[in-house]
Amino acid sequence: MSNETSADRSIGDVIEANPTTATGPRIGSTEAVFEPPGVIETNEMSVYYGAFRAVADVSLAFGKNQISALIGPSGCGKSTVLRSLNRMNDLIATARTEGEVHYHGQNIYADGVDPVEVRRTIGMVFQKPNPFPKSIFDNIAWGAKINGFKGSKIEMEDLVREALESAALWDEVKDKLNESGYSLSGGQQQRLCIARAIATKPDVILMDEPCSALDPIATLRIEELMLELKEDYSIIIVTHNMQQAARVSDKTAFFNVKLNDAGMRTGRLVEYSPTDQLFTSPREKDTEDYITGRFG
């Protein structure tokens, strides 16, 4: 990883001081059109698990207040890429990230950057709803507290209410805030997890297959919620459901598995295009083969 002179500044400081700074590469190098700087940009990012290179040379820029989708077959590295965007892979002992991940121009892997602060600013919602074994209220309040919230009781109540309202859950739980988070349905639990992520005032929300454990109605509610949330947040979602990516995302990145000469399977970025284009007229044959089911 390269060293950054501004590494001792927090991510929050960087965004406050210079919200449009971006030093990362332009993604989609074949595209000549101008694009505003991405909120997160990766530059030649590779992720290893021990000696195994799971994903190689990913250069991508995720747009501000956009929903960006990562799609591809199992093992293509899309979840690995997602987890690298907020240093979640640091929690895996053998994981190692090379290249750069810039958040508003700041390399989040630079020396001195606090990964906990990174994860607060770039929140994550997981595949399976994972509420804490606490009340609905405390699911929000506890996450905010451990991330440094120091407001009064009333301010905390406001925070919980705002987070639940933003996650389109308030009307359903306002009369049972002291009941366990586990008492909610799967779809409600996932919205509770989204509310918990929102309560820490992130800038970016990463979602790893957030609807794969939900029924179609609950899935639609989450998708509607994502479209509402993108007014205030930038969202990056990994999904196996191509129709979901087509429905909600502005841009889509397709990853595929490539075999190297030694027979090792490594995920690579194949195409990153506006979603409408990728799903109707993809530039790359690999993408076309995948989305039409012609896949080996």
Place this chain on the structure above:
Amino acid sequence: MTDTKDTNVHFHQELEQLERKVLSMVDRAEQMVAVAVEAVTSDDTDLAGRVLEADVGIDATYAEVHQDWTSLMARNQPLGSDLRRMAVLIQLNVTFERMGDQCVNIAKIARFNAGLPRVERICEQIREMGDLVRPMIRTAIEAYVRGDVDEARRLPVMDQPVDRLNANMYKETVAVRDNPQLLEWATKMLMVSRALERIGDQAVDFGEQTVYLMTGERAEFDEDGMARTFDDQPAD
């Protein structure tokens, strides 16, 4: 990862069957044009009746295609070139059904005009338009089946004489304005000319659909066959 296999084989088989059903309408539409033109230029009401009967078959296929298409779309939600092909097929289904309707209009005029005095020069012009339009339908389907974008781009060029003959028909009609019976007949023939001109336009649209299918670009042909994408066109 070099070999690809079709993991969506059942959908692709159904898509192929749907495509065959849509394209089966083309031959019938082309024959209907020939018969309708013969009926209206030779005062043959029996032939006109055959056009009306043929259109029942076209309409039935149109309804079947619509149902099959809806079912296929609901079950598969295709993407990429599969989605483009589905979009093109539902458009072509409408195009061929409307070609049939234009032939029905001509056949009805053949019945209406039966026995009225006629101008042979106008009949010849209508026959000429029919002889120009039918090869356009043939060219359009060959371009589609072969995925030949260059062949599809010939269609607007082929359409130019059809448009000229249609424009000329107004002059022919005005020329008989002093004879009320001839004028009534010629006015109806002007509608025949207009129907044939529309069929030519529909063949051009068929060609544009082929370009979209093969390239993914929505395009509208210029008169010389160059395609302008919708993005290139000035805003209203």
